[in-house]
Amino acid sequence: MGMTMTQKILAAHAGLDKVEPGQLVEADLDLVLGNDITAPVAIREFQKMGANKVYDKSKVALVLDHFTPNKDIKAAEQCRFVREFAQRMGVENFFDVGEMGIEHCLLPEKGLVGPGDLVIGADSHTCTYGALGAFSTGVGSTDMGAGMATGKCWFKVPTAIKFVLRGKPSGWVSGKDIILHIIGMIGVDGALYKSMEFMGEGLQNISMDGRFTMANMAIEAGAKNGIFMVDEKTMEYARAHSKKPWKAYEPDDDAVYDEAYEIDLSKIRPTIAFPHLPDNTRTIDEAGDVEIHQVVIGSCTNGRLEDLRVAAKILKGRKVRRGVRVIIFPGTQKVYLDALKEGLIEQFIEAGAVVSTPTCGPCLGGHMGILGKGERAVSTTNRNFVGRMGHTESEVYLASPAVAAASAVTGRITDPDTLLKAD
Amino acid sequence: MKVKGKVFRYQNNVDTDVIIPARYLNTSDPKELAAHCMEDIDPDFVKNVKPGDIIVADRNFGCGSSREHAPIAIKASGISCVIASTFARIFYRNAINIGLPILECEQAVKGIEAGDEVEVDFDAGIIRNLTKGTAFKARPFPEFMKKIMAADGLVNYIRDKYKDN
Numbered sequence: 018m019g020m021t022m023t024q025k026i027l028a029a030h031a032g033l034d035k036v037e038p039g040q041l042v043e044a045d046l047d048l049v050l051g052n053d054i055t056a057p058v059a060i061r062e063f064q065k066m067g068a069n070k071v072y073d074k075s076k077v078a079l080v081l082d083h084f085t086p087n088k089d090i091k092a093a094e095q096c097r098f099v100r101e102f103a104q105r106m107g108v109e110n111f112f113d114v115g116e117m118g119i120e121h122c123l124l125p126e127k128g129l130v131g132p133g134d135l136v137i138g139a140d141s142h143t144c145t146y147g148a149l150g151a152f153s154t155g156v157g158s159t160d161m162g163a164g165m166a167t168g169k170c171w172f173k174v175p176t177a178i179k180f181v182l183r184g185k186p187s188g189w190v191s192g193k194d195i196i197l198h199i200i201g202m203i204g205v206d207g208a209l210y211k212s213m214e215f216m217g218e219g220l221q222n223i224s225m226d227g228r229f230t231m232a233n234m235a236i237e238a239g240a241k242n243g244i245f246m247v248d249e250k251t252m253e254y255a256r257a258h259s260k261k262p263w264k265a266y267e268p269d270d271d272a273v274y275d276e277a278y279e280i281d282l283s284k285i286r287p288t289i290a291f292p293h294l295p296d297n298t299r300t301i302d303e304a305g306d307v308e309i310h311q312v313v314i315g316s317c318t319n320g321r322l323e324d325l326r327v328a329a330k331i332l333k334g335r336k337v338r339r340g341v342r343v344i345i346f347p348g349t350q351k352v353y354l355d356a357l358k359e360g361l362i363e364q365f366i367e368a369g370a371v372v373s374t375p376t377c378g379p380c381l382g383g384h385m386g387i388l389g390k391g392e393r394a395v396s397t398t399n400r401n402f403v404g405r406m407g408h409t410e411s412e413v414y415l416a417s418p419a420v421a422a423a424s425a426v427t428g429r430i431t432d433p434d435t436l437l438k439a440d
Numbered sequence: 441m442k443v444k445g446k447v448f449r450y451q452n453n454v455d456t457d458v459i460i461p462a463r464y465l466n467t468s469d470p471k472e473l474a475a476h477c478m479e480d481i482d483p484d485f486v487k488n489v490k491p492g493d494i495i496v497a498d499r500n501f502g503c504g505s506s507r508e509h510a511p512i513a514i515k516a517s518g519i520s521c522v523i524a525s526t527f528a529r530i531f532y533r534n535a536i537n538i539g540l541p542i543l544e545c546e547q548a549v550k551g552i553e554a555g556d557e558v559e560v561d562f563d564a565g566i567i568r569n570l571t572k573g574t575a576f577k578a579r580p581f582p583e584f585m586k587k588i589m590a591a592d593g594l595v596n597y598i599r600d601k602y603k604d605n
Contacts, residue, residue: 058468058508065595084466091466141506141530157508157534159594166598205453206500210529239500241529294453381462381505400504402457404480 019269021177022244023212026152026266030135038176038273046076048129049164050138052120052377053081053092055157056099059139062162071106072168078110078129078138079103080120083377088384118349118375121145121233121317126349131255131263132247137161137170142317142399144235148228149255150247150265155236175241177212178203179274182219184283189433191327192227193319193397193417196234197288199280201298209239211275214268216246219282225254226323233318234399237295287432289395290415293403301420301432311394312343312425313406314418315373316380319397320348322355324418329361331422331433337369338428344386346373370425382406388413395424441562443520443541444570445492448478448485449554454497455504456531460513468509470516477513491518494560496552498524502531511535521560523567523578525549539593543567548576562589 020028020035028036030044051059056079071077079099084092096113103111110129117123121142124130132150136143141155156170164170180199200207213235215228223231228245235243245251247265255263286300314328325347337343345365347353353375356362365372373379379386380398388394388407393414396406401413414430423433458480460473467473478485495501495514501524502510511534514522522535525546535542541562548567552558556571565580580586591597 054462054465054507054509058512061468062595066598089466095466095468139506139508141504143506155506155530157506157511157530157537159508159537160533163594163598205503206526206528209500209526236504236530239503239528381457383462383465400455400457402455402504404461405457409480 018273019271021212021268021272021274022150022214022246022266023152023177023242024174026133026135027172027174036174038174040174041171042174043169043171044135046137046164046168046170047134048076048078048136049161050078050080050120050124050136050140050143051161052083052140053085053096053099054083055139055161057095058158059161059165060098060102062159063165066162066166068166071108071165074107075109076168077108077165078124079108080112080117080123081114082117082119082375084383085117085376086114086374088378116350118352119317119320119377122320122348122352125149125229125258126351128258128260131259131261132251133264133266137164141236142233144240144242145229145233145317147232147235147242147244148225150245150251152242152244154242175210175212176275177214178208179277180213180215181217181277181279182215182282183217183279184219184281185222186282186285189287189417189419190285191417191419192223192230194285194288195282196231197290197295197298197415198285200234200238200296201288203238205237205294205296206239208235211240213238213240213243215243220246220248221250222282224323225250226321229321230318234295237399287417287420289420289430290401292401292412292414295399295401295415304430307393307414307430309395309424309428309430310341310392311386311388312341312421313379313386313394313396313398314421315346315348316398317348318399319418320346320352320375322352324397325352325356325361328418328422329364331419331436332368332370332425333364335368335426337425341425341428343370343425344373344379345370346379347375349375379406395421395430397421442559443492444557444559445490445494445520447552447554447556447558448489448493448495449552450495450497452498453500453503454481456502456507456510457504459502459510460507465507465509470512473509473513474516477517486517489517489519492520493518494558495519495522496524496549498549499526501527503528506530508534508538511538511540515540523548536588537594539589541589543578545576545578548578551576
């Protein structure tokens, strides 16, 4: 029986020729990640374990991105605790305000993750790096603490679902619409405990930024990881960014998958997840008339340069509807600077949007854009659970940057095509 | 080990944002977290929960964020065990790692209602609904997980391993 991409990476990192679904393995870690929310708990567990140094100073990444710039005194204390630990341990990949970005935008950009790597992070969206053909998965703080101490983590070898992508997305359809479509199809636990493996000739029509968006949301289908087959686009990205050797893993011809879906990308429409679950999806044509009060564009899901370019294409020369608050937060300092140089930031501000420093703040209802009672937001983030962005009676509609930007102009959930035709 | 308590019953997809909302994540103090446990879907939970009580839920319990604060809040609120049809995988790992007992048992979930008195025998893997007089068999933990639970979490388990070396 052949192995999936995920199984091959797990086997290689466990020093085994072969693994089977359900097998428990202890694997070597190429990178261990934490942030200002999860690292404090992990550090305390690390200390309780009796560890006094991290297993490899170059293989631990600490990113202060959630409640930063510090939203209150408690947040400041959490950051201080992580900062002091990073200094004491000599952690090389420590990113503080000024250098930091949203962790899952930042690490690939810095070349800290490459194809074939095995990464754990104390953040559920660590699955993002699957876009590069890496096995990466979210864990809790205790696993992170153990990972920092030992450089190892135990895994149960997962089965997988195969998604064979065909054709080319039309119009404004992006990675976000494709992954929302898939989550709508299989449900928020449709891939529970499993890998989602993406392949097929349609891949060539999805940019790296689009793939990061898709892999990012694998967790919203309950998956252990999402992973893309490495192709020319991946290798180009790896050559431009990766600081270390990397390896592409392909599934065996006789790899066994629990299920296989063939997806015609040309048939996918702009897709929105209605409250309060990411699988509660409707196409833009089925969305109906939904008045909104806030638009959020950014996050680890959609805070990359391509996302901002799309938003700017729609907002340039237009005005945000009065009564709608638009918050745009680039994923990293580099994305911010590139957007600035391209003139996108100016276009956003002229349209009436605000542009924030990189932060996870608004996505998880932390700070920088909390929703009040009864308020509705269209957001390019990844979760629309009850109370996710603020009041328990607020509502979050997940969408692509294109739909979010078009909705900012009209104050209602809007098809970008309709907006452009109306002009 | 046996636990016994009154059941708090929830549905599918209880996410970690409602178990402990992110607005409270500027601390990791278990007591402070427990004070807000479940408040976005069950504001009375904190008021009513007693040590030993049990949470029973349908599918995909603990989906969403990887925050370990979620099982920490549940454990610190006094809950002795969570039984669900399925758990989201990160929550599953986290619960084991911090020593919060969890069991997957769909039949038990179907046969338990809010307010029922339930007893769980972890060694035998038996869930008894004392109110209805029924019993269910859950799949026991594998050996290495039993060791982690016996050590009250992964930290002690690893510390013990360090000592052995």
